[in-house]
Amino acid sequence: MEQTQFSPKDxxxxxxxxxxxxxxxxTENGHLYLLWGWVILACSIAHFILDYWQLYDKPYLVWFATxxxxxxxxxxxxxxxxxxxxxxxxxxxxxxxxxxxxAMMMLVEFILIQSGNWQLTYSAFLILYGMPxxxxxxxxxxxxxRYGAFTCWMLAIASMFVDFHFHVLLLSLGVISAWIIPxxxxxxxxxxxx
Amino acid sequence: MFKELDPILHSQLRLAVMSLLIGVKExxxxxxxxxxxATAGNLxxxxxxxxxxxxxxxxxQFKENYPQTICKITPVGIAAFEAYVKALQSYLPK
Numbered sequence: 001m002e003q004t005q006f007s008p009k010d011x012x013x014x015x016x017x018x019x020x021x022x023x024x025x026x027t028e029n030g031h032l033y034l035l036w037g038w039v040i041l042a043c044s045i046a047h048f049i050l051d052y053w054q055l056y057d058k059p060y061l062v063w064f065a066t067x068x069x070x071x072x073x074x075x076x077x078x079x080x081x082x083x084x085x086x087x088x089x090x091x092x093x094x095x096x097x098x099x100x101x102x103a104m105m106m107l108v109e110f111i112l113i114q115s116g117n118w119q120l121t122y123s124a125f126l127i128l129y130g131m132p133x134x135x136x137x138x139x140x141x142x143x144x145x146r147y148g149a150f151t152c153w154m155l156a157i158a159s160m161f162v163d164f165h166f167h168v169l170l171l172s173l174g175v176i177s178a179w180i181i182p183x184x185x186x187x188x189x190x191x192x193x194x
Numbered sequence: 195m196f197k198e199l200d201p202i203l204h205s206q207l208r209l210a211v212m213s214l215l216i217g218v219k220e221x222x223x224x225x226x227x228x229x230x231x232a233t234a235g236n237l238x239x240x241x242x243x244x245x246x247x248x249x250x251x252x253x254x255q256f257k258e259n260y261p262q263t264i265c266k267i268t269p270v271g272i273a274a275f276e277a278y279v280k281a282l283q284s285y286l287p288k
Contacts, residue, residue, distance in 0.1 A: 006206055008199070008285035014206060015279065018213030021229050082257070085225030088218045 022088065028140055030186030032073060037179030039069040044172040052165055094136055101132040122167035126156035126174045133178045144185050148178030197281035200274055202247045207232050207240045212275050215250060215267040223263035241265065249274055 006014075043062045050059035084091075108124050130149035137145025152174040159167050203209050210230045215221060227237050244250045249271030253264040267275070 006204075008282045010206075011199075011204065011209060011282055012279075012286075014209055015213040018210050018229070019217050022214055022217035085222040085228070086218050087220050092219060 022086070028142075028186055029190035030183035031076070033179040033183030033186060035069055035073065035076075037175045037183050039066060040175040041172050041180065044168045044175070048165070048168045048172075051168070090139055094139055097132045097135045097139075101128060104128055104131075119164050119167075122171045123156050123159040125171060126152045126159065129174055129178055130156075133182075137182075142182065142186065142189075144182040145178070148182050151177035197284045199281050200278045202243060202249065203274060203278045205240065207236065208244055209278075211237070211241060211244060211265075212249065212267065212271060215265060216272065216275055220264050220266040223265060226265060244271070247271075247274070 043065055046062045047059045050056040050062065105125065105128055108128060109121060112118050112121055112124060130152040133145050133152065134149035137143065137149065155170045155174050159170050162170065203212060207230060210232075211226055214226060214229055223234075223237070223241075226241075227234060230237065232240075241250065241252060245252050247270075248268060251266050251268055253266075255262050255264065
């Protein structure tokens with residue numbers, strides 16, 4: 001790019017191509033969707049097995065595995081940030097969406113436990129899973145995430161007609177549809193683009 | 195009537211930098227270099243001109259012991275870019 005004299009038409013073409021370069025930068029490779037999808041799926045199935053067949057009196061302890069995933073995620077995001085070289089408004093918006101989701105999860109869980117309604121935990125989580133998943137799908141224009149979010153909301157309604165012990169299995173169906181399937185599709189899309 | 199084109203922006207590399215920065219919150223020097231295909235020296239000179247015009251902010255910092263240059267467009271830069279695009283439109287056939 002050494003040329004300094006160029007026509008207005010060239011200018012417009014250059015502007016268009018540079019704006020497209022920044023906007024078409026697709027960084028979502030589905031890695032964190034897969035991480036959380038598989039971790040929640042494994043925890044929910046383990047919880048169900050331990051609880052339903054009464055193999056262990058504190059089945060909820062399996063959820064401490066999510067802390068390991070959380071630490072891994074922090075390290076992974078720090079590396080991605082270092083490598084990216086650019087911060088877009090889209091990235092920032094998605095980060096805020098997921099931050100709000102985590103805050104809401106903690107607040108809802110606190111309120112449900114304090115009010116003695118902890119049996120509604122998985123129904124509430126299914127509703128909450130839908131929010132960031134739907135918004136992320138809308139922001140990055142990726143329909144499988146939106147369908148996954150919708151499935152979570154349907155499962156939340158279904159949970160009202162199912163015995164509490166099976167709610168955790170509905171949660172596992174929720175993460176398969178909202179995070180695992182879209183996660184693999186995002187990985188595929190990312191591989192095809194690169 | 196043709197409008198005068200801003201000479202700061204009517205340069206291929208400077209316009210490329212501004213077009214790149216207009217769509218993002220901030221970008222590292224290395225990213226801009228990669229996307230524009232410019233040499234570090236030439237890019238540095240052109241970015242200094244944009245900075246002197248008040249169109250971009252250049253922040254030099256250290257990140258994990260490595261120097262890092264972050265660039266972002268300023269409100270003055272956004273206004274100049276919009277005015278430039280508007281001026282360009284007067285050159286296009288109606």
